[in-house]
Amino acid sequence: MKSDNKYESKILEDDIDKLSKNLYLESPDLWIDFTDKINDNKFDEMILFFASKYNFLSIIKHAITNELIDVNLPSKNKSYPTISQHLISVAQQNNSAEIYNYLKSLTDNEDSLNYKKTDDKTKNDNIDNANKDTSISYYPKFICKNCKTNIFDTGFSESEKIIYTYSPEENSVKETSRARMNKISCSNCNTPLENVTLEILESLCSIQNCSKCFTNLTIGGITDKVKMIFDDKINKFIPQSTTYHCSNCDNIINENQKNFFGL
Numbered sequence: 001m002k003s004d005n006k007y008e009s010k011i012l013e014d015d016i017d018k019l020s021k022n023l024y025l026e027s028p029d030l031w032i033d034f035t036d037k038i039n040d041n042k043f044d045e046m047i048l049f050f051a052s053k054y055n056f057l058s059i060i061k062h063a064i065t066n067e068l069i070d071v072n073l074p075s076k077n078k079s080y081p082t083i084s085q086h087l088i089s090v091a092q093q094n095n096s097a098e099i100y101n102y103l104k105s106l107t108d109n110e111d112s113l114n115y116k117k118t119d120d121k122t123k124n125d126n127i128d129n130a131n132k133d134t135s136i137s138y139y140p141k142f143i144c145k146n147c148k149t150n151i152f153d154t155g156f157s158e159s160e161k162i163i164y165t166y167s168p169e170e171n172s173v174k175e176t177s178r179a180r181m182n183k184i185s186c187s188n189c190n191t192p193l194e195n196v197t198l199e200i201l202e203s204l205c206s207i208q209n210c211s212k213c214f215t216n217l218t219i220g221g222i223t224d225k226v227k228m229i230f231d232d233k234i235n236k237f238i239p240q241s242t243t244y245h246c247s248n249c250d251n252i253i254n255e256n257q258k259n260f261f262g263l
Ligand SMILES: [Zn+2]
Pocket: 144, 145, 146, 147, 148, 149, 186, 187, 188, 189, 190, 191
């Protein structure tokens, strides 16, 4: 492994070792995948995703400074325009401040090459806004049972069935039909995800949908339930607290949804 000096390469080796142990605990399959990639010196988005998650700056720096990855390329996770944006978001969610600052400084440098640099105040405002946004806004979640990552972060894929036939006119194979298979897999560990479709995942992105049965609450309706407690003094039940539920499946409406609907 190439690195600037012995001291840095020792830190890197130790960090890879620690990350490897973390991943082994998360999932042995994931750990095998990770070990194979490290042995091939392949520092891809998945490796850097976990380095961001577990706050190992040396791994991120190693991959970027030795140009083992171009973080300006599009992310496999469609929610982010670039790998860098994806890693920044992971670092932010996991409070990996060093990584967040490092990646931010890279993108800021990049920006300053392309555009006139915005003054520091605007930059800080942007960071503040970004922090605020993730703390109050709704974030969809679907955890892969195998690798335990949120597939909205790590990505998911849908398979397609494409049928080809031979075309004598063109003297080659031609695509004759293409159909969605409606089979979703976790992009991180390649495990097929049961009982979920692209439509369900899309509906989860909307705060208006029930997180359990995916019904649009503005169409299916909600039910309020008032818990009554008995008051001995007046010999009557009096209301104590109210909860809101999906009318279709009775699943409780979460805090984000309550705020959104002003309940
Ligand atoms: Zn997975």
